[in-house]
Amino acid sequence: MIKHFLSLSSFATNDIQSLIDRAHFFSLHSKQPDKINHLLKNKIFANLFYEPSTRTRCSFEIAAKRLGAEVVNFVPENSSVKKGETLYDTLKTFESLGVDGIVLRHADDRVFDGLHARFNLPLLNAGAGKFEHPSQGLLDLLTLKQEFGGLNGLKIAVCGDIKHSRVAGSLMVAAEKFGMEIYLCGPESLLPTTTQAFIKKAHFDDILPSVDAVMMLRIQLERHESLELDGEAYHKQFGLSEKRVNTMKKEAIILHPGPFNRGVEIADEVVEHKQSRIFKQMSNGVFSRMAVLEWAVSGEHK
Amino acid sequence: MIKHFLSLSSFATNDIQSLIDRAHFFSLHSKQPDKINHLLKNKIFANLFYEPSTRTRCSFEIAAKRLGAEVVNFVPENSSVKKGETLYDTLKTFESLGVDGIVLRHADDRVFDGLHARFNLPLLNAGAGKFEHPSQGLLDLLTLKQEFGGLNGLKIAVCGDIKHSRVAGSLMVAAEKFGMEIYLCGPESLLPTTTQAFIKKAHFDDILPSVDAVMMLRIQLERHESLELDGEAYHKQFGLSEKRVNTMKKEAIILHPGPFNRGVEIADEVVEHKQSRIFKQMSNGVFSRMAVLEWAVSGEHK
């Protein structure tokens, strides 16, 4: 069976748990490359990014290379996409070229719908529109688990442009599976309208003192048709300032998927605050993607 | 002697035969990477693509990596080409950097004329203007040979923008060497004016029932100075519809070098028709380029 990695929602909780455990294993062996650099030998992954990306693209590339695999980067701007080729045909091309998996980022929320069933190699979601970003979900879970030992019952505030955030989307999927409580904060117009029982809206300043973690999100100006952002006003109302951090529990942690706009959703001095795990998240992103790549190619081809 | 791979016309027929055989060998070993992943160890190829490409660029890159070589991708947009560097000097630079071969695509039909004699490393033609695309020629021959066991006497229709197609150019060179008959179809203005004895013009619907293969070509709008294409009208007159496929012999096959414009030169449902070998051609492209890369570096440096 081909193993696609499209959404955390399609995984059983203990399968996600296995991926987190494997990612944690890789984090422990990051200084012993000889123990892991053969695991994906002879594999070649294609990195297809239809939207700009630093962290995720390079993270998947480094993850693959740490395990001994090769990566082919596809840049739509320099490709046959310019000659009118459809996404399906581009993917089919890479399947025909014999790559062992395709890592795809795309602006379309529904890009994978019905698509994966037509392919005989693993497709890996590296961010689809506003909906899901499952490898980001994994790295968030790994970071929380390393911090707190477990996930059940954790209270997490998410603040910012939640409606346009696939990061928040994947976190909410994971929260349900692992019994976490999510509190949504931010401008009313940027919060989703329908929510489930374990997801509550809250006032940012009211909820901060009681959460175990706060995840700050960037206002994704590139996903808004017309929005002018007054960064200073936004920071005053919803930015994570040092003053706000001081209201949090001492063992609570600060998360952000990056990239961040310093001085807008997060104060300059908070990015590397002792309670911040923002750069640890990035490191965990490589370990999580190593687990995902290894898992994906362990399936049998049809 | 340095072995350049510039045009099929400079090869003896049995040398092309050897390359096809070697490519076929690689196709048989595609699931046993350990048998071939050392063949080009310690080699580094430079991929210089002055025109957009998905298939060919990635195909050469994957071919190199499957044989254990490394690839350096050169993107003219981010390079010293912006500072006015000539092509000759860019190539000379890569020679000086010590790469083991240069894979070059360029819009200029005559880009290799007189150039190769000035270099002390293999130059490989990955598509030159409207003239030749010899690795595409090889993969077409491999696909035909795998299908029919031999090449002599095969009848092939080529339909579309033949005048602007380096794919057709390389096929016609190969056809002469291997005793194939070529029938050119498509809008009169897109057919070449002078032809040889084994190349005949034909009406598309008249010739389809008697050919062994039909190769459909995209209208290369980027090579026409001013051409507006009425896709629907074109499809009616020259597109490969399912109805037209039904007039073909049951053992005849459908080829297309890609990228294709579904609904223009080829109907949506024909792309993955059981007589289509379009995606097999792409797979064969990797195997053919493996043979070409291995051959090229087997020469002695001056």
Next chain:
Amino acid sequence: MIKHFLSLSSFATNDIQSLIDRAHFFSLHSKQPDKINHLLKNKIFANLFYEPSTRTRCSFEIAAKRLGAEVVNFVPENSSVKKGETLYDTLKTFESLGVDGIVLRHADDRVFDGLHARFNLPLLNAGAGKFEHPSQGLLDLLTLKQEFGGLNGLKIAVCGDIKHSRVAGSLMVAAEKFGMEIYLCGPESLLPTTTQAFIKKAHFDDILPSVDAVMMLRIQLERHESLELDGEAYHKQFGLSEKRVNTMKKEAIILHPGPFNRGVEIADEVVEHKQSRIFKQMSNGVFSRMAVLEWAVSGEHK
């Protein structure tokens, strides 16, 4: 201690000498890849080029790969830089992703000031604004040493846009350490205003007969706000023509960091003149960067 490679000025003379010797060693082993292809095994370098580059980017990439390392190329245009990420945060991201060193080119003269102290991995300067390009300085020294056996007392003319040239900057730093005399030639407006004792201004035609090497520099039009260059007039006054080469000593050599504009600062026929070492410099660039990369990762992480 983390070993950053930022400027030749921070190195002791005998440490530069060691790097040159090591680079020379690599030049001797360029045909025996098996002796060196394991030296940087399991290392991954990030190539971050915020300005166009062919030679330097590919040179670092090839250097890394020849030693068995992997390279991740970062193209600002396709990245989170588009989402407003700062350089510091991009670098911090790559540190978090676990790369073993960052090779950075940037338009800002002072990009490394105060930056390196904040990072726990080697930063390597691949050209910073108009100030320094230390790996270019190394390859120039290697080329001179291979030619003349030693560096002390060599007389070198530098001609062209010295004010905007980081290449000239690094050469002048090196000249002081190794006791070379530098003569600056070119349009008065493109020469630096303050100089040191071992750096003198000179008339190009007067000084050429007595130098051991002449380094020609391109007019960096991209660094001038408004300059129209009359190439022909410039060539007449400051271009290295064959006639001017004939006034030089027979054992004197011609250098140019590339890219060059043939017919402007250097005559077409001089580029590959028997006294030219221009393409040898490029080869030496790979060997020099191999030495630099190996040196950089030999430090201890904090």
